[in-house]
Amino acid sequence: MLADYHVHCMFSDDSWYAPEKVVADAWKQNLDEICFTDHVDYGIKPDWDDVLSARVLEGQRLLNVDYASYFPYIADLREQWKGRITIKSGLELGVQTHTIPQFDALWDHWGSELDFTLLSVHQVGDEEFWTGEFQESRTQEEYNRAYYQELYDVTTRFEHWSVLAHLDLIKRYDPAGTLDFPANRDLVAATLEHVIAQGKGIELNTSSIRYGLKDSQPAEEILRLYLDLGGRIITLGSDSHAPEHLGAYIRHFQRYLASLGFEGFCTYDKMVPTFHPFEA
Secondary structure (H helix, E strand, O other): OOEEEEEOOOOOOOOOOOOOHHHHHHHHHHOOOOEEEEEOOOOOOHHHHHHHHOOOOOOEEEEOHHHHHHHHHHHHHHHHHHOOOOEEEEEEOOOOOOHHHHHHHHHHHHHOOOOEEEEEEEEEEEOOOOOOOOHHHOOOHHHHHHHHHHHHHHHOOOOOEEEEOOOEEEEEEEEEEEEEEHHHHHHHHHHHHHHOOOOEEEEEHHHHOOOOOOOOOOOOHHHHHHHOOOOOOEEEEEOOOOOOOOOHHHHHHHHHHHOOOEEEEEEEEEEEEEEEEEEO
C-alpha cells in the first residue's frame, strides 16, 4: 500500500502542477492513493472573492484555494480514475491563533467536502518563515520557542484537522542550523499529548531529503517521543509541488517508521482514519 497524503497542484498558489497530470503521474508510480492538500493561509492571503487585496509575487496574486472550483474538480477526477487509484479531497491549513475564526468559518462552509486536513503553522503574527522575516528580529532560541508555542496554541484551540504536518518545520528555514531538541522538548511533548488525546495524528513529511535536512521531518527524537507517549496515527506525504516531488521516498520512509516501532500508517475518508499495517 502506497499513499501520498501531502500533494499540491495548481490550486495552490505555489504550484503549476495540473491535477490531471498529478493523478496520471501517481498512477504511473503505482501509488494506490493520493490526497490533494492545497494551501489555505489566512492572515497573509485572502480568498478568491477578495482578489484585489491579494499581494502580488512575481506577477501572481497570492490567494487561498478557490474552493468552489477545487472540490468539484477533484470529484470529477475521482470518478474518472475509479478502480485505478483512490483520490481524496484535503487541504493544508496554515493556521495562526488569530486566524482560527476564519478557519472555523471555512469548515462550516466546506467541511462536508473534506476527507482530510493537514494542520500547519507557516507563519506567526503573519510573518513568514520561508522569507526569513519571522527569524530576522529574533535570536535562534526566540524564534524556535515562538514557533513551538504557536504550534501548541493552535493545536489546542482549533479542532478541524486530521494530522499535524511537518511539526518541526522551523528547522527547514533556520539560518543558524537546527536547535538542539531539548530546548523545546516540553512544548513538543505537550503538543503531542494533546494530539493523542484528541484522536489525531502527525505526518512524516518525506521532503526532508529534498530540502537536504540531516534528519527526518519530524526528527527521529520527536517520532520516538510520539511513540513513547502512545501515538500511533501517522501519515506520509511528499509535500509535492512538481512532478519530481510526487511520491518521493514514501516506501523508504515506510521502512524507516517500521524500524522505529510504528506498526503502520493511516489514510482518511471523511476525516476518519483507516490503519494500514506495514508489510513484513
